[in-house]
Amino acid sequence: MDGSALRSRGQGGALWGDIGFNLGVASRLVVLTGAGVSADAGLPTFRGKDGLWEGRNVQEVATPEAWAWEPEVVWRFYQERRQRLTEVEPNPAHRALAELEARLDEAGVGFCLITQNVDDLHARAGSAPIHIHGEIAVLRCEICGEKVRDLDHLDPEAFVPCPECGHGAMRPDVVWFGEMPYRIEDVFRQVGSATVFLAAGTSGVVYPAAGLLQLARDGGAKTLVNSLDEPENLSGEDEFLPGRAAEVLPDLCERLAQEVGA
Ligand code: OAD
Secondary structure, eight states, X not given: OOTTSOEEOOOXXXXXXXXXXXXXXXXXXXXXXXXXXXXXXXXXXXXXXXXXXXXBOHHHHSSHHHHHHOHHHHXXXXXXXXXXXXXXXXXXXXXXXXXXXXXXXXXXXXEEEEEOOOSSHHHHHTOOOEETTEEEEEEEOTTTOOEEEOOSOOOTTOOOOOTTTOOSOOEEEEOXXXXXXXXXXXXXXXXXXXXXXXXXXXXXXXXXXXXXXXXXXXXXXXXXXXXXXXXXXXXXXXXXXXXXXXXXXXXXXXXHHHHTTO
């Protein structure tokens, strides 16, 4: 573990007016999404009013220690979420981001989607995000490293054995507190070179992801933030766009695309 391992910590911005994003063909748009973007699809956020699970908060369940001491509790938590994934669909925010990427790509504008979400809704909408916190649709063997995409075995009481080495219980391929997020160096590079950075549906409390907004500001990017509540890491320099992602993002993505004539 180092300074980039997953950890938590505990002003208002400008209102969304008639703003220009100053995009150009040399632009590079980087988007970071969090649980709020999938909330409108019916997936619970981690820190909202529905954030507790069986009276526990996520930091008690999403740890290697919990998996070691109470694997059946951790497994039930993730199996419920894996089951839920089979019952939901991408919402207009997921679709707007996928469409924006296609349009910017055509216009030669760089785009990168980074998500903290462990669901697969961006992918189902047509995006290929960097999943910095992994994916619950994927199971990983801690013994041999085998990974399988599996949403067939959803019994909350039954562990899934590794098809490769036979180990009795694969874990969800997600990043737990104290573990290193995936592709973090790549993510730092992407955000550091952004000219426009959008953070959507994230409370800004889980690091290193919550530090990306500051990294973008430091690099001179225009920073846009959408969330229901003001995130912890919001600053007066950011353009705060309050509201539901499924309502705010389609319009915002259209404006961003129009800025570059895409
Ligand atoms: P949180 O649950 O911490 O925060 C969700 C944010 O979304 C809050 O700021 C809400 O105000 C906002 N929100 C809720 N509904 C919304 C909506 N319909 N539209 C827009 N915003 C909405 O979720 P994250 O910041 O994503 O890690 O949590 C970060 C990490 O904490 C997660 O990736 C997870 C957890 O530990 C892992 O699972 C590894």
